[in-house]
Amino acid sequence: MKTRQLVLTSVLIAMVTVSTYIRIHIPLGTGGLVHLGTLVSFTIALKFGARYGALSGGIGMTLFDLFSEWYVWAPATLVVRLLSGFVVGTIAYSRAGQGARPWRNLLAIMLGGTIIIVGYFLFESLVLGTGWAAIASVPGNLTQIALGLFALFILPSIPSLEDLNH
Numbered sequence: 633m634k635t636r637q638l639v640l641t642s643v644l645i646a647m648v649t650v651s652t653y654i655r656i657h658i659p660l661g662t663g664g665l666v667h668l669g670t671l672v673s674f675t676i677a678l679k680f681g682a683r684y685g686a687l688s689g690g691i692g693m694t695l696f697d698l699f700s701e702w703y704v705w706a707p708a709t710l711v712v713r714l715l716s717g718f719v720v721g722t723i724a725y726s727r728a729g730q731g732a733r734p735w736r737n738l739l740a741i742m743l744g745g746t747i748i749i750v751g752y753f754l755f756e757s758l759v760l761g762t763g764w765a766a767i768a769s770v771p772g773n774l775t776q777i778a779l780g781l782f783a784l785f786i787l788p789s790i791p792s793l794e795d796l797n798h
Contacts, residue, residue, distance in 0.1 A: 636797065641687055644680070648673050648692025653700075656779070664752070664772025665702060668779065669693050673717055674741055675783040678731040679790045682721030690714030705752075708759070712751035720744035731787055738784065745777035 633641070652669030673692065677685020690713040697706040723740035726733045752773055756766035 640796065641684060644676050644684055644688035645692040645695070648676070648688045649695045652693050652696040656775075658772070658775060664769040664776075666772055666775050666779070669696065670748070670776040670780040671782055671786075673713065674720055674744065674780040675786050675790065677717045677720035677744070678724045678737050678740065678783055678787055680721070680793055681725060681730050682718045685717030685721035686714045687717070689717035704760070705755070708752060708755035712748055712755070715751070716744040716747040719747060730792070734784065737787065738781075741777065741780055741783065745773075745780065748776065749773045 648669050651672040652667045654668040656666045656668070658666055669689075669692065673685065673689030676688045690710050693713045694706050694710040697703055697709045702709075720740040720743070721730075723743060724731045724733075724737050726736055731737055749770060752769060753766050756762050756769055757764065760766075
């Protein structure tokens with residue numbers, strides 16, 4: 633990895649970590665943690681691709697977990713967010729460019745969101761042993777995905793990788 637890529641990856645990881653600390657309180661007892669990290673990680677994956685999306689989402693949110701009361705979730709977060717970022721970035725790619733096709737971007741977020749919902753549900757129910765009680769965290773994760781959809785509107789204002797490299 634070149635120095636420029638390493639620096640960009642580090643900055644993107646930091647952006648995801650910091651944005652994950654920005655919590656949104658939803659007074660409906662949704663379970664889970666609702667924050668802006670998903671929005672930032674989806675935006676990165678859509679605009680900069682699978683590698684940056686996977687690394688920034690996976691490492692960035694895992695760092696948040698490790699440095700907060702959510703540390704038990706860190707292994708799941710690493711796997712779920714790496715996979716979600718990779719899938720979002722991969723699906724968003726087309727011949728027209730990274731994140732250039734709105735319908736592909738929407739599909740990417742929907743599939744990446746499904747990975748998040750299923751991944752955290754499986755971790756909570758099987759590894760943490762809550763069984764079907766883990767269903768209580770699904771509304772919070774759905775809220776995360778809904779917030780992540782705003783990436784579709786932010787995307788046009790983000791410079792491309794080519795623009796950042798000049």
